[in-house]
Amino acid sequence: MTFETTNPATGERIDTYQPHDEATVDAALDDATTTFESWRDRSIEARQELAAELASVLRARTDKYAQMMADEMGKPVDQGVGEVEKCAWLCEHYAERGGEYLQDERIGTEPNAETYVAYEPLGPVLAVMPWNFPFWQVFRFAVPALTAGNVALLKHSPTTFGCAEAIETVFRDAGYPESAFQSLRVEADRVESIIADDRVRAVTLTGSTRAGRAVAEAAGRNIKKTVLELGGSDPYVVLDDADLDDAVETAVTARTQNGGQSCIAAKRLLVHTDVYDEFTDRFVEEMTALTVGDPTDDETDVGPQAREDLLEGLDEQVQASVDAGATLQCGGDPLDGDGFYYPPTVLTDVPEDCPARTEELFGPVATVVEVEDEADAIALANDTNYGLSSSVWTEDRERGRRVAEQIEAGAAFVNEMSKSDPRLPFGGVKDSGYGSELSHHGIREFTNAKTYWIQ
Structure with a gap:
């Protein structure tokens, strides 16, 4: 099958995309694993510098990406401008606070013992993302995850595959390693096998409760961490x-x-x-x-x-x-x-x-x-x-x-409208999901809180 993007304001086709075959997905997983081994050792200061550069790239292309969202999923351009600017703010936030959020936590235990908790990355994280905020949903996962030392694999909605390609370009142009952020064009029924792959270490999904249950079930069978941001009423x-x-x-x-x-x-x-x-x-x-x-x-x-x-x-x-x-x-x-x-x-x-x-x-x-x-x-x-x-x-x-x-x-x-803010955790309960995005809560979701005891 092929994927088509359609302009919802006119009903006209924008573009056609071929799905990635199994060999392409396999190569992407290999590349992600290899890149992780070196990326995790990059200093937090270097990763923060790249997050700041992401903001610069986004701001330079705000109008272009707002138009892209209008074309692919019908968002009014002024709201698209606001979405891109919010993504840039997110990048700047983690560029400023990422090191603070990830610093070791010293804990007193016994005399002559050095004991602390370090927040260490997990590896390649698969993100299954929706079309409604095609930039913001991706960046609010990817920036903290990458700043923490993970690498990202994006399965975006076919409705906004143009946005997915644009986001991949933003990370590359900001100076990230080429395979630190990759977009996979795959059908929904192939997600389960990707989750099961040993090279994928965790999964996050923003979408419907039905999709969340399917991802949680697949990840649970394979003992993999998940964060789910699902529907709401x-x-x-x-x-x-x-x-x-x-x-x-x-x-x-x-x-x-x-x-x-x-x-x-x-x-x-x-x-x-x-x-x-x-x-x-x-x-x-x-x-x-x-x-x-x-x-x-x-x-x-x-x-x-x-x-x-x-x-x-x-x-x-x-x-x-x-x-x-x-x-x-x-x-x-x-x-x-x-x-x-x-x-x-x-x-x-x-x-x-x-x-x-x-x-x-x-x-x-x-x-x-x-x-x-x-x-x-x-x-x-x-x-x-x-x-x-x-x-x-x-x-x-x-x-x-x-x-x-x-x-x-x-x-x-x-006396305020519900909203997300990079400085505050975001997540739900009941059928709206679990886990947190944003703030220091979100950046630590895809880390191993590793205890050290040095006598």
């Missing part, structure tokens, strides 16, 4: 004392940026009964006012969905929810014409057992649910198999902290 709790100006404006962005195709998007808006009507009216009005269109147009707020099958699946979830009794406040039908466009959509009066309440809606569709009080909001926030992130809105910071502490999620934001 994040609660966005609006309490009765919230600043509605901020809460509404942020909710629109949190639900629709990247075409709503984000694991940490605000998907279930849980609104206190005292402000429910006003919040909903204002939210629907602002969602309706968004401009849906060509991702290369500066006026566009929401671009197309990344693929036609994703558009169709989202619409099926919405229609099934309406058929079950949900009220459609706006949107709700794919737009006519070329491309895979779905309008910002708001559902209210949503039954508990319909897709809009029980499944992840990966597109610009918000579910607004009325709650009676804090306890009701917390119960509904936790009434999901997911646990990636959450957001609470109130003018009482301590009240926000109290509610946030009771939400089962990898992160809780009070």
Whole structure:
């Protein structure tokens, strides 16, 4: 089979890619193993210098790569610019802090004994990455992993193979050894055999819960470390004392940026009964006012969905929810014409057992649910198999902290939109995965915390 990339704004083919055959994959694994042996001995200072150079290369090509994302998966160009800039910030962060994060941890035990923990790299790490943030998802894994002394093998989504090739070029042009970062063009059903290969020492995946289970199962059979960042159905709790100006404006962005195709998007808006009507009216009005269109147009707020099958699946979830009794406040039908466009959509009066309440809606569709009080909001926030992130809105910071502490999620934001930040760990619980990316937590995930006792 061959892989094709398609422009979701027009439905036209961009490029065709041949999959790598077994010999090519085998050679890549050999090259990764050989490169690791020398790369692991490179000083942390040298690896940090290369991370800084990565940032320079990215910044010089920001517009080019933003356009590439718009072409391959429909991200509005201004959001693509933001994604590339965030990747550069990540590189600069690890260029500055990588050595600190990896320094030996001295531990006192007995007189005349030198005892400490060193964080040493594992080897080649396979990364299975999605299309929705085709640069950021890769860099937030690869930069800390490589700075720690590992080497990386990327299995990117076929939707964004052009981005995968571009990322490979960025690492090479920044001065990394040629096989320190390699992209593998392989079908999903070949991933299991690559995980099983002795030359691969660990695996990370960002994607669906279904894909996470498959990767975890394959890695578990082979006793290999995994980090999984999976789906989400994040609660966005609006309490009765919230600043509605901020809460509404942020909710629109949190639900629709990247075409709503984000694991940490605000998907279930849980609104206190005292402000429910006003919040909903204002939210629907602002969602309706968004401009849906060509991702290369500066006026566009929401671009197309990344693929036609994703558009169709989202619409099926919405229609099934309406058929079950949900009220459609706006949107709700794919737009006519070329491309895979779905309008910002708001559902209210949503039954508990319909897709809009029980499944992840990966597109610009918000579910607004009325709650009676804090306890009701917390119960509904936790009434999901997911646990990636959450957001609470109130003018009482301590009240926000109290509610946030009771939400089962990898992160809780009070009066702020859920987001990832290189300085803070990122990860989920329950069906949203395990393990951490970013900060010192992330850089240590693919290391051996090795104990030394020198008498």
